Amino acid sequence: MTILGQISLWLALLVAAWGSVTGVLGGSRRRPELIQSARRTTYALLGLLTVASASLLTALLRHDFNVAYVAQYTSRNLPAVYTIAAFYGGQSGSLLFWAFVLSLFAAAAQWLTPRRYETLMPYVSAVTSAVTFFFVAVMVFASNPFERLPFTPPDGNGLNPQLQNPGMVVHPPMLYLGYISITIPFAFAMAALISRRLDTGWLHAIRRWTLLSWTFLSIGITLGMWWAYVELGWGGYWAWDPVENASFLPWLTMTAFLHSVMIQEKRGMLKKWNMSLITLSFMLSIFGTFITRSGIISSVHSFTQSHVGYFFLGFLGLTAIALGWLLWTRMPGLQTEAQLESALSREASFYFNNLLFVGMAFSVFWGTIFPILSEWVRGTKVTVGPPFFNQVNIPIGLALLALTGVGPLIAWRKASPQNLKRQFAVPVAAGLVTAAFLAAIRYGDFYAGMAASLAAFVVTTVAQEFWRGTSARHRLHGENYALAFARLVGRNRRRYGGYIVHLGIVTYLVAFSGMAFKQEMEASLRPGQSTSMRSPYGHTYTFTHLGVSQYERLNRFVTAASVDVSRDGKRIGVMSSEKRQYVDSFNRPTFNPATEAAIRSDLREDIYIVFAGSVAGTEEAVYRFTLNPLVWWVWFGGVVLVFGGVIVMWPGAGPTRASLRRALPGYAVTLAPFQRGPTDRPVERPARVGTGLAAGDRDA
Amino acid sequence: MPERGYSRREFLAGVGGVALISRSWQEGQTRPPSPPGQPRLPGQDSLVGELMDPARAGKLRGRVTEYENDPFVVGIEEKLRCTCGCNLSVYTCRTTDFTCETSPAMHRRVVELVEQKKSAQEILDAFVAQYGESVLMAPPRAGFNLAGYLVPGILITLVGGALALVIIRQTRARAVTAAAKRGRGGPDGPAGLGEPDLSSTLPPDEQARIKAELEKLGI
Numbered sequence: 047m048t049i050l051g052q053i054s055l056w057l058a059l060l061v062a063a064w065g066s067v068t069g070v071l072g073g074s075r076r077r078p079e080l081i082q083s084a085r086r087t088t089y090a091l092l093g094l095l096t097v098a099s100a101s102l103l104t105a106l107l108r109h110d111f112n113v114a115y116v117a118q119y120t121s122r123n124l125p126a127v128y129t130i131a132a133f134y135g136g137q138s139g140s141l142l143f144w145a146f147v148l149s150l151f152a153a154a155a156q157w158l159t160p161r162r163y164e165t166l167m168p169y170v171s172a173v174t175s176a177v178t179f180f181f182v183a184v185m186v187f188a189s190n191p192f193e194r195l196p197f198t199p200p201d202g203n204g205l206n207p208q209l210q211n212p213g214m215v216v217h218p219p220m221l222y223l224g225y226i227s228i229t230i231p232f233a234f235a236m237a238a239l240i241s242r243r244l245d246t247g248w249l250h251a252i253r254r255w256t257l258l259s260w261t262f263l264s265i266g267i268t269l270g271m272w273w274a275y276v277e278l279g280w281g282g283y284w285a286w287d288p289v290e291n292a293s294f295l296p297w298l299t300m301t302a303f304l305h306s307v308m309i310q311e312k313r314g315m316l317k318k319w320n321m322s323l324i325t326l327s328f329m330l331s332i333f334g335t336f337i338t339r340s341g342i343i344s345s346v347h348s349f350t351q352s353h354v355g356y357f358f359l360g361f362l363g364l365t366a367i368a369l370g371w372l373l374w375t376r377m378p379g380l381q382t383e384a385q386l387e388s389a390l391s392r393e394a395s396f397y398f399n400n401l402l403f404v405g406m407a408f409s410v411f412w413g414t415i416f417p418i419l420s421e422w423v424r425g426t427k428v429t430v431g432p433p434f435f436n437q438v439n440i441p442i443g444l445a446l447l448a449l450t451g452v453g454p455l456i457a458w459r460k461a462s463p464q465n466l467k468r469q470f471a472v473p474v475a476a477g478l479v480t481a482a483f484l485a486a487i488r489y490g491d492f493y494a495g496m497a498a499s500l501a502a503f504v505v506t507t508v509a510q511e512f513w514r515g516t517s518a519r520h521r522l523h524g525e526n527y528a529l530a531f532a533r534l535v536g537r538n539r540r541r542y543g544g545y546i547v548h549l550g551i552v553t554y555l556v557a558f559s560g561m562a563f564k565q566e567m568e569a570s571l572r573p574g575q576s577t578s579m580r581s582p583y584g585h586t587y588t589f590t591h592l593g594v595s596q597y598e599r600l601n602r603f604v605t606a607a608s609v610d611v612s613r614d615g616k617r618i619g620v621m622s623s624e625k626r627q628y629v630d631s632f633n634r635p636t637f638n639p640a641t642e643a644a645i646r647s648d649l650r651e652d653i654y655i656v657f658a659g660s661v662a663g664t665e666e667a668v669y670r671f672t673l674n675p676l677v678w679w680v681w682f683g684g685v686v687l688v689f690g691g692v693i694v695m696w697p698g699a700g701p702t703r704a705s706l707r708r709a710l711p712g713y714a715v716t717l718a719p720f721q722r723g724p725t726d727r728p729v730e731r732p733a734r735v736g737t738g739l740a741a742g743d744r745d746a
Numbered sequence: 747m748p749e750r751g752y753s754r755r756e757f758l759a760g761v762g763g764v765a766l767i768s769r770s771w772q773e774g775q776t777r778p779p780s781p782p783g784q785p786r787l788p789g790q791d792s793l794v795g796e797l798m799d800p801a802r803a804g805k806l807r808g809r810v811t812e813y814e815n816d817p818f819v820v821g822i823e824e825k826l827r828c829t830c831g832c833n834l835s836v837y838t839c840r841t842t843d844f845t846c847e848t849s850p851a852m853h854r855r856v857v858e859l860v861e862q863k864k865s866a867q868e869i870l871d872a873f874v875a876q877y878g879e880s881v882l883m884a885p886p887r888a889g890f891n892l893a894g895y896l897v898p899g900i901l902i903t904l905v906g907g908a909l910a911l912v913i914i915r916q917t918r919a920r921a922v923t924a925a926a927k928r929g930r931g932g933p934d935g936p937a938g939l940g941e942p943d944l945s946s947t948l949p950p951d952e953q954a955r956i957k958a959e960l961e962k963l964g965i
Contacts (some may be wrong), residue, residue, distance in 0.1 A: 639804040
């Protein structure tokens with residue numbers, strides 16, 4: 047079966063090369079047969095990479111340990127779900143997963159993109175085929191998932207215990223989906239540059255793709271935090287690890303793009319900037335892979351290091367050169383169509399919002415690569431850890447939080463004093479009252495206090511917007527408040543979904559600030575012995591060690607230490623933290639024992655208990671007890687964020703078939719002479735004259 | 747008081763329970779003594795049972811001392827990077843990666859220096875002298891490292907300042923152009939861009955009404 051996968055990879059390499067060439071030639075020479083060939087190439091790639099992926103999955107599920115990848119990442123007693131997850135748990139498998147998903151997205155882009163963008167599509171298929179070519183080439187020449195061993199071991203190494211966690215089943219694919227789907231907007235941007243069709247058409251074509259990519263990245267990052275929290279056992283969820291940073295970078299630039307694209311749509315401004323942002327996002331997704339694979343910077347994700355990182359560096363360099371050349375030669379078509387009218391306008395606030403997003407991305411990038419720079423310049427390696435990143439990024443994050451409240455309420459073009467007063471009086475008052483209250487109760491941390499005050503400001507702006515919109519519908523249409531609210535959101539999904547995303551961000555930032563009040567202690571306890579600690583809320587927690595038990599479970603040997611927990615004398619329950627020694631099917635240990643934390647969450651704080659080890663092989667246990675405020679809200683913020691993202695990208699109702707049928711026979715359509723108004727976006731010529739529908743209607 | 751009889755189920759449950767207790771007691775009696783090389787600690791008494799298989803319970807630990815929770819020690823350890831390659835601070839590594847041999851050794855060294863009454867800076871300097879600057883979780887703010895701390899802030903400030911200047915210049919230039927065009931009675935800006943000059947076409951009450959509506963809509 048693996049020979050089929052091997053052949054499929056080689057064929058995919060050739061087909062991808064063919065697709066890249068025919069796409070560019072077909073588009074530039076307007077040769078329909080080449081255009082058609084390039085289009086079919088994307089479907090052929092999907093077929094070939096599906097066969098290759100199925101081959102690897104079959105080898106994994108059949109425990110074909112003669113395949114090096116299968117022997118390295120699975121064992122006979124590995125649960126089936128993790129055997130399947132091992133598909134992307136190692137390097138070459140993850141490259142195949144990447145190429146497969148990319149081919150799926152590329153085919154979907156070809157299939158789903160409306161015909162009015164057909165001049166862009168040959169170049170889109172050329173770019174997606176070129177990127178696919180790169181990934182398949184890395185597999186074929188440097189990291190082949192179907193490589194065979196000279197012998198067949200009786201069992202495999204098994205999967206890294208840290209990856210044997212439900213979070214790891216979904217976290218990597220979600221992050222990969224985010225990274226990979228950026229390729230589609232990037233391909234459209236490149237297509238617009240190559241074809242010199244630099245109007246807003248390509249922006250409309252990629253709107254859902256960018257949202258999809260951003261949503262997947264958001265889910266992937268949140269799940270990564272959750273995995274780090276429950277699995278790594280250090281009591282936190284974000285450590286500014288280089289690989290965490292690498293996932294955060296494209297998220298920041300994509301978020302900047304989602305804001306700045308509105309200015310181009312509304313005012314025809316920021317064309318070069320938007321083109322650069324989408325390309326930068328793509329390059330940062332490749333940079334993330336380079337960081338993960340190269341091992342150039344030490345990271346907790348060291349299980350994926352190898353020499354293929356430098357292939358990615360070369361690819362990054364080529365992409366940068368191609369983009370630079372295209373931008374330089376297409377500069378005249380990227381001139382702005384309008385200018386700012388006032389510093390007090392939504393456009394100006396978006397300018398600064400973009401500056402801060404990209405500034406934050408730069409500071410994270412700078413901190414991530416600074417150890418390498420230092421080694422180059424001074425010959426001395428330095429460590430850039432959380433203290434550096436917190437110091438640099440927290441002020442930027444707070445400024446962004448403030449703009450989250452300002453941006454949506456300030457008027458387009460020019461805000462008058464009346465507009466400012468009307469929109470901001472109540473939210474500013476809410477922020478100030480919160481700040482005064484926190485100062486009065488001597489809230490311990492300055493930044494946490496700032497975050498809470500700004501959060502109150504932003505939440506009030508969003509609540510005010512929802513209230514005004516809902517009450518206006520209630521007044522105008524006589525709808526009850528619930529219906530008015532639902533219709534308000536349903537009919538302005540982009541706007542109100544965006545507000546929900548803002549609420550998610552606010553929830554995140556306030557929850558992050560809770561970590562400033564984290565409490566930790568270590569204790570060694572004999573059975574029946576207790577220790578106490580005080581939480582930031584003033585509660586006294588008492589932990590009584592119950593004992594240590596050992597037993598076998600699935601593919602591991604478990605040592606569990608249990609603690610009876612009470613709060614202010616009231617019993618909460620028993621919590622057990624474990625040491626897990628994973629074994630192969632011959633009962634031989636496969637990795638060092640892994641630690642499973644015991645976590646109990648409520649809305650205020652998490653009790654996080656880690657069994658650090660047994661004292662001299664007895665039931666006397668060493669524990670680390672941690673009280674983490676507001677962690678539940680981190681996960682809730684993630685849910686709100688993704689919910690908002692889904693609302694924004696949910697397809698619009700569009701015209702019904704019935705309305706189309708009504709419009710077709712006997713109706714003549716007169717196109718009024720087009721005059722661009724101050725806030726109009728350019729309207730394209732209808733694709734189907736006679737339906738009475740403007741071409742952009744479905745996308746709006 | 748009437749005497750209560752036992753049902754068959756309760757009787758069997760009682761017998762089963764006694765048998766289970768008896769068996770677990772017997773197992774406790776036959777449990778092997780401490781493995782060789784696992785000395786009993788002072789104060790360890792018969793109430794503390796021994797693990798069935800200590801080898802599978804991870805690295806064995808010593809009892810927690812006062813230094814492990816000492817904020818002074820923890821504060822120093824949070825500024826030091828464990829040199830095992832995990833990228834974590836000594837404190838985080840020694841309380842997280844319980845297989846690491848490096849962070850406990852570094853912790854012992856910190857405690858030694860604390861016991862010698864060294865200040866926090868002296869302890870950090872001692873580690874830098876031994877391992878180099880990379881042992882610090884954040885580079886010291888001196889020399890080339892200042893670039894690490896200052897470049898993002900300086901760049902954001904410079905670009906922000908430049909952006910503000912451009913915005914002010916653009917808006918002023920636009921205001922001057924608009925005023926000049928109003929003087930000539932022409933439209934405001936090319937191809938209808940910008941605010942239409944309502945005063946030239948509409949009666950004052952209509953202008954006021956439209957402006958009020960636009961204000962309400964936030965446009």
